[in-house]
Amino acid sequence: MRKTVDEINRKITEGSAVVVTAEEMKNIVEELGTKEAAKEVDVVTTGTFGAMCSSGVFFNFGHSDPPIKMQKVWLNDVEAYTGVAAVDAYLGVTQISDKIGMEYGGAHVIEDFVRGKEVELKATAYGTDCYPRKELVTEITLEDVNQAEMVNPRNAYQRYKAATNSSDRILKTYMGTLLPNFGNVTFAGTGEISPLNNDPEYRTIGIGTKIFLCGAEGYVIGEGTQHSPPFGTLMVKGNLKEMDAEYMRACVFPGYGVSLYIGIGIPIPILDEEMARFTAVRDRDIETEILDYGIPRRGRPVVRKVNYEELKSGSVEINGEEVRVSPLSSYLVARKIMFNLKERIEKGEFLLTEPVSRIPVKSEFKPMRQKEIVVVKNLMSGAIKIPLRTSIVDASKLIIEKGVNHLPVVDEQDRLKGIVTSWDIAKAVAKGGAESVDDIMTTRVITVYPEDPIEFAAEKLEKYRISALPVVDSKKKVLGLLTSEDISKLIARRG
Amino acid sequence: MMLHLRFDSKTVKDPVISQTTLEKGTLINIIRGSVGAREGELIVEIDDARADEIIEYIESKGVVVTRIHEKIAKDDEICMHCGACISICPVEVFKIRDFRVEAEYDRCIRCGICIGVCPVKALELPTI
Numbered sequence: 001m002r003k004t005v006d007e008i009n010r011k012i013t014e015g016s017a018v019v020v021t022a023e024e025m026k027n028i029v030e031e032l033g034t035k036e037a038a039k040e041v042d043v044v045t046t047g048t049f050g051a052m053c054s055s056g057v058f059f060n061f062g063h064s065d066p067p068i069k070m071q072k073v074w075l076n077d078v079e080a081y082t083g084v085a086a087v088d089a090y091l092g093v094t095q096i097s098d099k100i101g102m103e104y105g106g107a108h109v110i111e112d113f114v115r116g117k118e119v120e121l122k123a124t125a126y127g128t129d130c131y132p133r134k135e136l137v138t139e140i141t142l143e144d145v146n147q148a149e150m151v152n153p154r155n156a157y158q159r160y161k162a163a164t165n166s167s168d169r170i171l172k173t174y175m176g177t178l179l180p181n182f183g184n185v186t187f188a189g190t191g192e193i194s195p196l197n198n199d200p201e202y203r204t205i206g207i208g209t210k211i212f213l214c215g216a217e218g219y220v221i222g223e224g225t226q227h228s229p230p231f232g233t234l235m236v237k238g239n240l241k242e243m244d245a246e247y248m249r250a251c252v253f254p255g256y257g258v259s260l261y262i263g264i265g266i267p268i269p270i271l272d273e274e275m276a277r278f279t280a281v282r283d284r285d286i287e288t289e290i291l292d293y294g295i296p297r298r299g300r301p302v303v304r305k306v307n308y309e310e311l312k313s314g315s316v317e318i319n320g321e322e323v324r325v326s327p328l329s330s331y332l333v334a335r336k337i338m339f340n341l342k343e344r345i346e347k348g349e350f351l352l353t354e355p356v357s358r359i360p361v362k363s364e365f366k367p368m369r370q371k372e373i374v375v376v377k378n379l380m381s382g383a384i385k386i387p388l389r390t391s392i393v394d395a396s397k398l399i400i401e402k403g404v405n406h407l408p409v410v411d412e413q414d415r416l417k418g419i420v421t422s423w424d425i426a427k428a429v430a431k432g433g434a435e436s437v438d439d440i441m442t443t444r445v446i447t448v449y450p451e452d453p454i455e456f457a458a459e460k461l462e463k464y465r466i467s468a469l470p471v472v473d474s475k476k477k478v479l480g481l482l483t484s485e486d487i488s489k490l491i492a493r494r495g
Numbered sequence: 496m497m498l499h500l501r502f503d504s505k506t507v508k509d510p511v512i513s514q515t516t517l518e519k520g521t522l523i524n525i526i527r528g529s530v531g532a533r534e535g536e537l538i539v540e541i542d543d544a545r546a547d548e549i550i551e552y553i554e555s556k557g558v559v560v561t562r563i564h565e566k567i568a569k570d571d572e573i574c575m576h577c578g579a580c581i582s583i584c585p586v587e588v589f590k591i592r593d594f595r596v597e598a599e600y601d602r603c604i605r606c607g608i609c610i611g612v613c614p615v616k617a618l619e620l621p622t623i
Contacts, residue, residue: 049575051614176579176612176614177579177583177611177612179582179583183582184582184583185582186579186582249575249615250615251614251615252614252615252616254611254612259614261575261577261614314581314591323582324581324582324587325581325582326578326579326580326581326582326583327577327578327579327581327591328577328578328579328614329577330575330576330577330578331576331578331591331594332575332576332594332595333575333576335594
């Protein structure tokens with residue numbers, strides 16, 4: 001038996017549609033099976049509430065007298081992009097204040113507008129015959145602008161990679177604060193109640209689908225940027241003037257910056273048995289990975305696979321230890337959205353739409369095409385290695401003969417045990433007493449891997465105030481040496 | 496129970512905590528400490544049942560003792576119940592119950608790490 005969106009809408013208007021939340025649907029399908037559930041249920045409501053950095057608002061401020069063609073524009077000192085006509089601008093949520101930095105940003109301006117506050121509008125221009133004004137400062141509220149249209153390039157991530165940190169320092173990221181040595185795990189997304197997980201083939205969610213967006217009626221306007229099923233995303237729009245501050249929150253992730261928590265709810269019509277099966281999805285079926293943010297590369301290593309049931313349980317096992325987990329999305333508000341949407345549909349205030357076009361079920365997420373990525377192995381030179389128990393006299397001869405300043409000390413298997421510099425030797429000779437390099441070498445050696453980006457190596461040189469880094473493999477075997485001179489040469493070449 | 500101990504230039508040199516442990520046969524958990532040039536302070540956790548006598552003993556050694564009642568404070572008007580604080584707290588003050596982030600304030604050791612983690616600044620540590 002198949003239902004159409006029109007038939008469901010007729011039922012909604014008559015007040016006879018059966019609307020349930022995604023949470024309720026799991027149990028209904030478990031009890032009745034997919035066939036009966038598909039007959040019984042007409043609409044399943046879903047919800048999510050999380051930080052969605054790829055969001056913002058298009059404004060049209062109206063024309064001043066004399067008129068201005070804005071070249072630069074700020075709202076409460078947060079810059080918006082106005083390279084679109086004279087008085088249009090796009091304010092992105094992650095843009096931070098020119099005056100106070102990370103404490104306040106585009107997201108806060110947007111929330112302030114929705115809360116009815118006055119916002120300072122400041123603009124500069126070069127002045128033209130048709131737009132002579134060069135400067136403008138005024139106060140505006142949401143009521144004063146012609147349009148305030150939220151247009152978000154990437155929202156409602158279907159699922160997201162969880163985060164942890166293998167390094168020895170605290171990391172402050174957009175995934176929250178990550179404690180050293182796998183001290184915690186954070187994850188985003190609401191799992192089994194999240195919109196796209198309940199329609200994984202995007203049969204009913206597509207271009208033109210009407211949605212709940214921060215309390216207003218919004219629309220899906222396409223696949224989101226970086227859409228890469230099953231890590232699907234949506235591009236959405238909605239009228240800021242109709243939004244409710246209860247379903248949006250400006251936030252600051254310390255050390256990372258500003259973002260906006262956005263509430264999205266999507267009704268899913270149960271057209272047939274397949275849709276009933278899709279909406280019965282459980283957290284345990286939704287898999288993702290925990291990535292190591294301790295490695296500052298695009299290809300962050302996968303620590304382990306994990307599903308949303310494990311993530312929501314509060315702790316996961318990493319290397320035999322229980323590690324506590326923090327959600328970053330608010331399940332409480334996501335549920336509120338789900339129930340609010342259910343209520344609106346039951347009251348006949350919210351009708352469903354059929355997508356006018358589908359979003360892709362397959363999509364590739366390409367890395368950036370970069371001119372050149374210089375990694376350590378492109379620049380490193382051969383290391384002059386010496387065995388343990390080398391005499392200080394022999395080491396000093398080697399330094400003079402080879403014209404080097406650093407001698408990595410290795411064991412029989414070529415594994416790094418320490419490093420001796422010309423300064424260590426000079427000091428040892430001046431002080432007397434020491435005979436072999438074992439007595440004077442530095443044993444806690446800072447190293448890099450051959451595939452590390454050169455910027456990462458330069459940061460290490462700077463941070464530890466050293467002039468060379470032995471390049472090692474995962475077994476600590478010495479492959480070469482990277483000196484600050486090697487990096488200087490690169491910069492000279494680029495210049 | 497958590498206590499705030501203030502040592503002056505004289506008492507800062509004395510092994511007051513060890514003395515108290517030996518004399519009273521009680522366990523004292525040092526939560527935080529800082530020693531300056533002429534004074535110091537400690538935050539310690541003691542056995543609730545014997546609080547009065549332990550405090551009396553520490554005071555007899557010339558240390559100024561304040562009982563800490565002020566733990567971390569979460570403003571539920573601001574909190575959006577995301578849970579970012581949960582995995583950060585060393586003593587598991589925060590738990591999700593009925594989809595809400597609830598705090599067991601008694602466990603708080605006033606380390607303050609959660610304050611900088613909250614994306615909406617719902618947490619605050621009142622001064623002692």
